[in-house]
Amino acid sequence: MPSVLKNRLLLSISAGHFAVDVLNSVVPVLLAALAAPLALSNAQIGLALTLHIFAGALSQPLFGWLADRFSNRPAALAGVGVAWMAVCLAAISVSMNWTLIVLLVGLMALGSGLFHPIGTASAAASAPARAASATAIFFFSGQLGLSLGPLLGGALLGVTNGALPILALTALALVPAVFLFAAPRPVIPVGGTTRAAHAAVRVGVAILAAFVVLVALRSSIQSVFMSFLPKLFADRGWEPVAYGAIAGIFMFTAAIGNIIAGDIADRFGMRAATIWPLLVSVPAGMICLWSPSPLTAFIACGVAGMVIGGQHSVLVVHAQRLLPVRQGFAAGLILGFTFATGGIGTALVGALADVVGLLHAMQGAVLLALPAAALALTLPGRESVTAAAAAAEA
Numbered sequence: 001m002p003s004v005l006k007n008r009l010l011l012s013i014s015a016g017h018f019a020v021d022v023l024n025s026v027v028p029v030l031l032a033a034l035a036a037p038l039a040l041s042n043a044q045i046g047l048a049l050t051l052h053i054f055a056g057a058l059s060q061p062l063f064g065w066l067a068d069r070f071s072n073r074p075a076a077l078a079g080v081g082v083a084w085m086a087v088c089l090a091a092i093s094v095s096m097n098w099t100l101i102v103l104l105v106g107l108m109a110l111g112s113g114l115f116h117p118i119g120t121a122s123a124a125a126s127a128p129a130r131a132a133s134a135t136a137i138f139f140f141s142g143q144l145g146l147s148l149g150p151l152l153g154g155a156l157l158g159v160t161n162g163a164l165p166i167l168a169l170t171a172l173a174l175v176p177a178v179f180l181f182a183a184p185r186p187v188i189p190v191g192g193t194t195r196a197a198h199a200a201v202r203v204g205v206a207i208l209a210a211f212v213v214l215v216a217l218r219s220s221i222q223s224v225f226m227s228f229l230p231k232l233f234a235d236r237g238w239e240p241v242a243y244g245a246i247a248g249i250f251m252f253t254a255a256i257g258n259i260i261a262g263d264i265a266d267r268f269g270m271r272a273a274t275i276w277p278l279l280v281s282v283p284a285g286m287i288c289l290w291s292p293s294p295l296t297a298f299i300a301c302g303v304a305g306m307v308i309g310g311q312h313s314v315l316v317v318h319a320q321r322l323l324p325v326r327q328g329f330a331a332g333l334i335l336g337f338t339f340a341t342g343g344i345g346t347a348l349v350g351a352l353a354d355v356v357g358l359l360h361a362m363q364g365a366v367l368l369a370l371p372a373a374a375l376a377l378t379l380p381g382r383e384s385v386t387a388a389a390a391a392a393e394a
Helices: 008-038 042-058 060-069 074-094 098-126 128-159 164-181 194-235 240-268 270-290 294-309 312-322 327-356 358-367 369-378 382-393
Strands: none
Touching: 008 042, 008 074, 008 098, 008 128, 008 164, 042 060, 042 098, 042 327, 060 098, 060 327, 074 098, 074 164, 098 128, 098 312, 098 327, 128 164, 128 240, 128 312, 194 240, 194 270, 194 294, 194 312, 194 327, 194 358, 194 369, 240 270, 240 294, 240 312, 270 294, 270 312, 270 358, 270 369, 312 327, 327 358, 358 369
16 A cells, blocks of 8 residues: 555545545535525525536546547646636636526536546556556545535635635645646557456346445435435424534545455455445444434434445446457446436436435435445355466566
């Protein structure tokens, strides 16, 4: 792990990821601040945020493919994505026209769509023998940005309601973009290797389908917690600072979980890094949802975040190894699919909550971890770790 942390490319990509997800997570806070002066309804804000999520998710495979086609300076392209998001957010903060704001929110998400597949592929390529750990550090940086962004945005907007604090934040976000422009070029595979192609044929359609369903179930569980934890505890009479904090705890421990799961995957295989956390997530998630004690709810939420969110980087790395396609496109495909299925799962749970209640609907989402753990039996075990490391060194 220490050698990975000294990797200049990985540090630059991770700093860029932190900036990207800080900017992403500031958008809901900024829209909430603009709601009163622009007389925005919840439906309008929801529409803008849905556009933001899906524009970023669905554009990732396309941008990953384009990055593979023009792969001379992938880190510089990632820097363009960061800079594009900063400029769009700055424009949103000074605009008082709702139509223009919605357009800018959608355009801003394209910068995230550009950055993520390039960043993911570059992170894995920065340390091929420790790909899971390197990718985990990359995703840890993004999760850290997601957890700190709302706090930072709220604090800045609390100083003044004007655009100046957001403009200052976007200016700071340009610093990682500069580092990315100067970052060394990673050695990203420009085409699927023969080994990867044979692996894809060998696993067969059934195992590939199991992996796809596993990703969809796990991303749905995480997205449901991130989306509905504040609403669940608000309905119980918690103050905004309290239910905002418990949501932040979930996202922060998910970031830590990525680091732990990445190291476990490199040492013991992806199967061990996925099955046991998913099984632990069931009692942890249930205690979080049911606990009458705020302290117990916070502790259980922290554990749930760590074990539910921790497999994200592991599954992304597996998808890149499994798909016999260029790595930028593979990263864009799996990330786009992950975010999109998480959004669909959240929408389904939201609709179910109107019928059976939010608590019962979220319990159902927690129980999805059991079939997901069963599907994770198809992931590579310890015997595959040595083979992957040897292939990377070769």
